Amino acid sequence: MRLNKMVRTDCAICGSENNELLWKKTRPTGLLDKIYLSICRDCGFVFQNPRLSLEATRKYYLQEFDQQNRKGIFSNQLSDSGKTKKKLMFDRIKPFLCHNGELNCLDIGAGTGYFLKIFREDLQERSKLRLFAIEPSCHCQKLLEKAGIYILSDDVDSDWKEAGTKYDVIVMRHVLEHFYDPFASLKNISKCLKKDGFIYLAVPNLLHLKPRFYGHITLAHLSYFSVPILKNLISRCDLTAISLNNDTKEIWCILKPALQQEVLPVSAKNAFIENKQFVRSRQRNELLLRLKERAKNYIKYALSFVKKVR
Numbered sequence: 001m002r003l004n005k006m007v008r009t010d011c012a013i014c015g016s017e018n019n020e021l022l023w024k025k026t027r028p029t030g031l032l033d034k035i036y037l038s039i040c041r042d043c044g045f046v047f048q049n050p051r052l053s054l055e056a057t058r059k060y061y062l063q064e065f066d067q068q069n070r071k072g073i074f075s076n077q078l079s080d081s082g083k084t085k086k087k088l089m090f091d092r093i094k095p096f097l098c099h100n101g102e103l104n105c106l107d108i109g110a111g112t113g114y115f116l117k118i119f120r121e122d123l124q125e126r127s128k129l130r131l132f133a134i135e136p137s138c139h140c141q142k143l144l145e146k147a148g149i150y151i152l153s154d155d156v157d158s159d160w161k162e163a164g165t166k167y168d169v170i171v172m173r174h175v176l177e178h179f180y181d182p183f184a185s186l187k188n189i190s191k192c193l194k195k196d197g198f199i200y201l202a203v204p205n206l207l208h209l210k211p212r213f214y215g216h217i218t219l220a221h222l223s224y225f226s227v228p229i230l231k232n233l234i235s236r237c238d239l240t241a242i243s244l245n246n247d248t249k250e251i252w253c254i255l256k257p258a259l260q261q262e263v264l265p266v267s268a269k270n271a272f273i274e275n276k277q278f279v280r281s282r283q284r285n286e287l288l289l290r291l292k293e294r295a296k297n298y299i300k301y302a303l304s305f306v307k308k309v310r
């Protein structure tokens with residue numbers, strides 16, 4: 001499938017048109033298409049620009065995404081590390097849950113529903129639990145339905161909010177970076193929280209991406225967050241992080257509606273410099289790794305040639 005209809009976009013966080021191209025990168029899986037990483041000069045947000053049109057992005061999710069990024073869903077067998085991750089996530093969320101009475105839990109990007117099933121196993125005796133999912137994959141939707149999980153929509157930006165249901169907890173694990181407009185989507189999602197409800201949000205940390213970038217810079221990841229950038233987005237969505245942590249794998253936080261807009265401690269200029277330097281250093285590393293690999297292959301070829309001549 002040729003996915004080369006690229007469109008330009010402004011910064012999704014501050015709305016600025018003032019951005020510069022950091023890296024034009026060939027997709028490892030398809031030589032025809034490129035990924036363009038740009039940085040907003042006004043707030044330091046790193047994002048794909050230009051990127052696929054909305055229509056092409058939808059096609060990509062329907063036709064390519066599952067095969068390229070999560071083949072495991074077809075066997076419905078979660079790996080041991082996947083199970084550990086889901087359990088860890090539940091342990092992070094549980095202390096913030098109010099156990100009594102009705103508990104509405106929504107998982108956005110629910111996959112096969114493994115995480116919601118952990119909720120059910122742990123909480124159904126103490127709470128009147130209702131489980132909801134938003135999930136684009138047709139394959140996963142069938143599994144969710146089979147598990148008795150109510151599917152609200154296949155698209156986070158559709159009109160599912162109009163049903164008026166309010167949620168105690170909304171889980172967004174590694175989905176925000178896939179959203180076409182993370183600001184508008186997060187802001188709309190936050191309006192569906194109950195008064196004491198919260199969002200569990202986790203995203204990959206730009207500043208901890210591994211030296212070999214290919215696994216992280218993918219067509220599916222439209223946004224690349226560092227802590228200051230994520231804090232900026234949270235504040236602009238009128239949310240506050242009552243807990244925010246980051247490790248080498250991800251940034252994760254518990255978000256509630258803010259009573260007043262927060263004053264951010266880190267200036268946009270710092271975020272711009274830090275993010276730009278980081279991406280540039282990774283770009284250099286990747287170039288070096290490629291050159292090393294190429295040199296190794298040449299040496300191997302030369303040695304085999306010498307052996308043949310002898």
Ligand SMILES: [Zn+2]
Binds near residue numbers: 011014016041042045
């Ligand atoms: Zn910006």
